[in-house]
Amino acid sequence: MMPIILFYIFAVILLLSAVMVVISRNSVHAALFLVLAFCNASGLFLIAGAEFLAILLIAIYAGAVMILFLFIVMTMQTNLVQLKEGMQHYLPVGFCIAIVLVVELIIVAINWHIDPNVAEAARQPLLQNMSNTKALGSLIYTNYIFLFQMAGLVLLVAMIGAIVLTLRKRPTNRRQVVARQHMREPNQTLEMRSVELNKGVDDLGGYLRPKETYYGIAQEDSFGPKPGDKMDITEKRQEREQSK
């Protein structure tokens, strides 16, 4: 009885949060609802006795993928109006396809006969005296080793893609010689100033770039102000006042 009640609780929350993912206007809310949906799906897996899949779902989807997704959503400027521009244009077509799919699914569901042996087979442990995780591992590394290695190649290709499409040598890159950076004394880069109330950085004379130490640690072809550039704060202030 208990598993059935739990099943319906998880299933209802799962479906509701899935609906919310689609209809919520705020994309951060949608992402959070998706996390909720994953948590409930992993609850369903637990009821079905697949504890390894349940923990995978939490660790990979809720833990890693969705968190990354949230970061992307938060750091990206998405214009909802622009996103919904073509909506009215494509809605009728999409709606027709959705209806066809739903009708198909209903026909499939009507024709659904579950083999009476399936329920019995599902109750049997896969391999005697073996936990779910161990059984999965022993299958992956024996019967399905070919597919396992293929999956490895797929992930490798994904990694190559992420690197080759994003890593680029910009002319404005700044790189340091780490050893020299570590050799610096604190007083070469830090200066303690007491700041009065209601006074800003400008009033103190602005930022002072540690000129010497910067050139001391920068790599040779690295981007940075040229030695002739005006970096002294007094010169900058004079410039600003003149322009006023």
Next chain:
Amino acid sequence: MNWTLAIPEIALSISGLIILLWGAIQKKGNAFFPCAILSIAAFVAVGFLTLTVSNGVGYNGLFINDEFSRYMKILIIIAGFLSIILSIDFNGKNDTNCFEYIALIVFSTVGAMVMVSSNDLMTLYMGLELSSLALYILCAIDRKNVFSAESGVKYFVLGSVASGILLYGISMIYGFSGGMGYSTIHQIIASNHALSAGFAVGLVFVLVGLCFKISAVPFHMWTPDVYQGAPTPVTTFLSTAPKFAAFALFLRLMIGPFGHLSPQWQLLIEVIAILSIIIGSVGAIAQTNIKRMMAYSSISHMGFALVGLAAATPDGVMGTLIYLTTYLFMNVGTFAVIAAMSRKGHVVENINDLAGLGKTDPGIATAMAIFMFSMAGVPPLAGFFGKFLVFKAALGADLYSLTIIGLLASAVGAFFYLRIVKIMFFDKAVEALDQRSLSLSFVTFSMGTLTLVFMLFLSPMIQMGQIAAQSLFH
């Protein structure tokens, strides 16, 4: 477990890893050419391995090697080999000469080969993902070009949807038959003749996923944009290797596990073939960009190749195999000419940029004319024999309406192929194109020669095609 069956795939993956390692330890910029040479050597070696590896089923029923898979794998390896040769000079022009490019083509080829050898729906999916994922990246690899990014994103988003539909179909088939292996599905279908609705939906979804890969109508929308945006050597690869792999899956699935259902899927394939031929031929007429035109041309070629499958006979499969072989030669040759199109170091892609090529560079113009005539199906050239064999098979299977519509549409298609010949030879010359490089000339002229003298190899090709087709029907 007979692991040696997958030696060609394993060897090619290891060479991909070596290329990656070699490129990573080199100073940047120097790695592209040695990596390209390394990959060419790997393709040649793997080609020989593919020819010598034994037949059989291995890896617990996941993997199969037979005459059919050997034939298709050789086509795929040739496609990978030629795309690398095309890219040696081309990639210097738009600054995409990074070693990852080579490694990605190699891995995509591995994926395509695994697709061909799949004997299980899971192997099918893994091979498909490996081959497509590498292609998504390759399409977007020209980062300075906004069209390249568009092509990568479009292909990625639509390809993921197609993969999702394919997976959904696989899950349906698994649910209604209880097995993923082709032989299990074959037995289930053979034992109960009534087809349950869920099974039919699953079959159609798998068909949709594969139709997307070969860009058959109505899943062809991505083709023109992706072809246009991707760098030309990538487009060459995209229009050959993954299509051959998806076609191999199409033939293996439809003839093998779903062979007993042929009366049910035959009409579906017929409709897809007719629509692809018509939309491909008509759509190409209005194009001004030559890569977009080639995209529509490849849509119609896929339709013609599907005619052989619609016949569902060994002769039909043989016709499809010969068609794909001739398509490889014509297509790679045409793209080599397109890759050679540049003016003052800038790539040009308009059809009108070919004007007067017959006077300024008669050699390449003649080769292009051979490809165009062959694609239009003019008799002594390679393209004619492919079309002849598929339509002969269709007539043999009493598919008269399909044959008539196909022949009419191929006459429409001849228009835009011949228009290119007209522009090259009879229009007023504009500024001459840049001096073409040696590698592009090599590909153009070797493919031109093969297209021209294909009829000399016709009978051994037909024999090989028949052996390959027979191995599907057992």
